[in-house]
Amino acid sequence: MAAPKSCVQCGKCLEVCPLFKVTGREELTPRAKFFLESICSGEGSGEGLSAKDFKSLASLCLSCGRCEKNCPQHMSGPELVSDLRAKSKGFTQSCWDLWLRSPGLLWPMAAALSKFSPEILPEPFGSARKRMQALFSKSLEPWAELVPQAKFEERKVILFRGCVGRYARKDWTAKAERLMDGMGLIRAESGEFSCCGSSYGSAGLLERQSSARAKNIKVWKDADFPLLITFCATCLKGLKEYSLDDFAGDEELFAKWQECLTPLSSLLLDAEVTLFDNAPAQVAYHKPCHASESDTDQRLVEIIAGDRLRPVQDGLCCGFGGIMQLGAPELSKEVGEYSLEQLTKSLELSGQILSGCSACVIQLASLVKDEYFAAHWLDILKLSLIK
Incomplete structure (x- = not known):
């Protein structure tokens, strides 16, 4: 040993x-x-x-x-x-547990309350108000069209929407599904996934994490082992971290799970791209901490934005930090503001910051100034033109 x-x-x-x-x-x-x-x-x-x-x-x-x-x-x-x-475990974890277990009820309620709260609030309430508004924000005007070129015959897939895609940004889910349909992928009928488990794990809520993993594996097995498509880097990271123990020691099933995990962006790298007149002059890409080394989200943004994309900076963390939002929000905000400052330096007076992680988008969008936008790369795609 x-x-x-x-x-x-x-x-x-x-x-x-x-x-x-x-x-x-x-x-x-x-x-x-x-x-x-x-x-x-x-x-x-x-x-x-x-x-x-x-x-x-x-x-x-x-x-x-x-x-x-x-x-x-x-x-x-x-x-x-x-x-x-x-x-x-303490009160902070209990609150975080409740927040993750009841997103269908608590998230819309908190977002609605944020609209009626004062513009200026003491911390951590001020940051929380901005994050809730960013969670449901859809203010970015789309400026690109993607027509997938890759085609699949009779390949069943299932979309892992993640908590944000399921409860807040349903437009992301709609666009992802349209893109999948455009590639001829067959959406498998399935039950509802749970949280990927990443946020539970980092918060020390290990029993919740284990339960979420077991449910997700069952949904995937019941759907007859389809490709598992994701559009959030942190969700993908959370799903990749499932262990052999989560599959009761079944090495073949565990290997199949790992092989089926597929970022949506990896299927779009040869898509036909059309930009509209409202395309921004400059775009920055925020590389999530949890992005894989290949980071196909970055590669896709590079293809779409072309010479509009400023040099990508490695080593910047958005500062979201999961339960840090409750445990130490001032530190979370300080890290986020530093990263945002570095990203906007390359954008001169205005521009857009894109990312492939739900948490990064929420954090940056809650801190960004009015002349900038922070968004998921799905936000820039015009839904009606996705074929």
Whole structure:
């Protein structure tokens, strides 16, 4: 049996941690968390970590995952924090759990209330008001048409809409389905998926995560193992993280699940593109923390925008952070504002910021200034012209 990994305090995580980049506070870094965990878990002090320490650690991570990719030992700050949160559940997690379990009721209600709330509110209520308005916002005027060229015969697919696509941005779902129809894909009849499980996992709500995964696997199996199409980078990441244990050790079924996970953008890279007169002069692309290395969303935006696209900047985190919206909203906002500042620098006086992650779109749209727009790449497509 391999020896358990331990942090060697090399500091490689500091190079990529968005919280450290923006605040300069080393106590927010994965290195600090691993160090505190080691001395408080019995390895150093012989004393258990207090509930206060657990909560302090658990509330200060954006779960971007960049540290694991840069760590020589591939240690994951988000995994540590998820475990800490699971061991120190409190009121914040109860609220987050309720928010994720009742989106059909709570999300529209919160959005409606935000319309009648004062323009200026103290934090964290001011940011929450803007995020709710961004969650349901559809103010961007479409400026492109995509006509898919790839054709599939008798290939069954199922669309994983994600929570945002199911409960808030149903126009994204409608456009995705029209694009799938244009490729000849056959939409399989199925039950309703649950949350991908990513937000549950980062919040330490591991039982909820396990239940969501089990439901999603059952829906997929009942639909006779179709391609599983996604249009959200975080949903895709969450679905890819399902483990062999989630499939009761069935290696063949687990491998088939991984093979079926398909970003919608990957099927559109050879689509015929038409731009309308209202196309913006400049476009920026925000690369989500959870995007895959290939990031076909970025490639699709590059194809659509052409020379309108400014150089893509790696290493920017939108700051959404899931439960951080409740646990430390001021830090979430600070990271988001920094990233937005970097993105808008390349757009001069106006422009649009596109992304392929629902959470990134919501966060950036809630912070962006009036002369800019932040949107999903599906927003720029004119639905009536999708063939």
